[in-house]
Amino acid sequence: MDFPSWSLGLSLIVLTIAMHTTAVVFMALGLETRFRVQIDTHARDRLHAIPAVIVRIGAVALLLAALHxxxxxxxxxxxxxxxxxxxxxxxxxxxxxxxxxxxxxxxTLPARWQMLSALEAVNGGLLFGISTAFLFAVIQVHWQMLLHRSDRSADH
Structure with a gap:
C-alpha cells in the first residue's frame, strides 16, 4: 500500500470538498437572498424574467468552473x-x-505518484457531482420562480 499517496490524496480530497461545499453554501445563500428580494419587490411577467434567469444560471456555472x-x-x-x-x-x-x-x-506522472493521480480522479468525480447537483437545484428554483410569475401574472 502506498501510504504517502493515500494520506496526501485523502487530505487533498477533504480540503477540496470543504472548499467546494463552502463556496456552494455561500452561493446558495446569496441566491436565496436575491430571490427573496426580487420576488418581494418585482411582479414582472415570465417573459421579462427569462434574461435574469439565464444570467444567474450562467453566473453560477461560471463560478463553479472557476472553483474547479x-x-x-x-x-x-x-x-x-x-x-x-x-x-x-x-x-x-x-x-x-x-x-x-x-x-x-x-x-506523465512518475510511477510512485500514480495512486495520487487516481485519487484526484475520484475527487474530480465527487466535485463535479456536487456541482451538477447544485446547478440542477438552481435551475429547479428558477423554473419554479418562472412558474410562480406566470401564475401571478395570470391572476392579475
Missing part, C-alpha cells in the same frame, strides 16, 4: 511540491486533466 480550476490548482501545487513535475504549468495541465478524467498526451 482553483481546486485543480490545489492539486497542482501538491504535485509541484512533491517534485512530480518540472513546471507549475505541466502540474496544472496534468491536474485539471486528471480531475476531469481526460487524458494528457506527453505529460
Amino acid at each position: 480550476g482553483v481546486e485543480g490548482v490545489t492539486w497542482a501545487v501538491a504535485y509541484r511540491w512533491l517534485g512530480a513535475f518540472d513546471s507549475f504549468t505541466d502540474a496544472s495541465v496534468y491536474s485539471l486533466a486528471t480531475m476531469t478524467t481526460s487524458e494528457t498526451r506527453g505529460i
Whole structure:
C-alpha cells in the first residue's frame, strides 16, 4: 500500500470538498437572498424574467468552473511540491486533466505518484457531482420562480 499517496490524496480530497461545499453554501445563500428580494419587490411577467434567469444560471456555472480550476490548482501545487513535475504549468495541465478524467498526451506522472493521480480522479468525480447537483437545484428554483410569475401574472 502506498501510504504517502493515500494520506496526501485523502487530505487533498477533504480540503477540496470543504472548499467546494463552502463556496456552494455561500452561493446558495446569496441566491436565496436575491430571490427573496426580487420576488418581494418585482411582479414582472415570465417573459421579462427569462434574461435574469439565464444570467444567474450562467453566473453560477461560471463560478463553479472557476472553483474547479482553483481546486485543480490545489492539486497542482501538491504535485509541484512533491517534485512530480518540472513546471507549475505541466502540474496544472496534468491536474485539471486528471480531475476531469481526460487524458494528457506527453505529460506523465512518475510511477510512485500514480495512486495520487487516481485519487484526484475520484475527487474530480465527487466535485463535479456536487456541482451538477447544485446547478440542477438552481435551475429547479428558477423554473419554479418562472412558474410562480406566470401564475401571478395570470391572476392579475
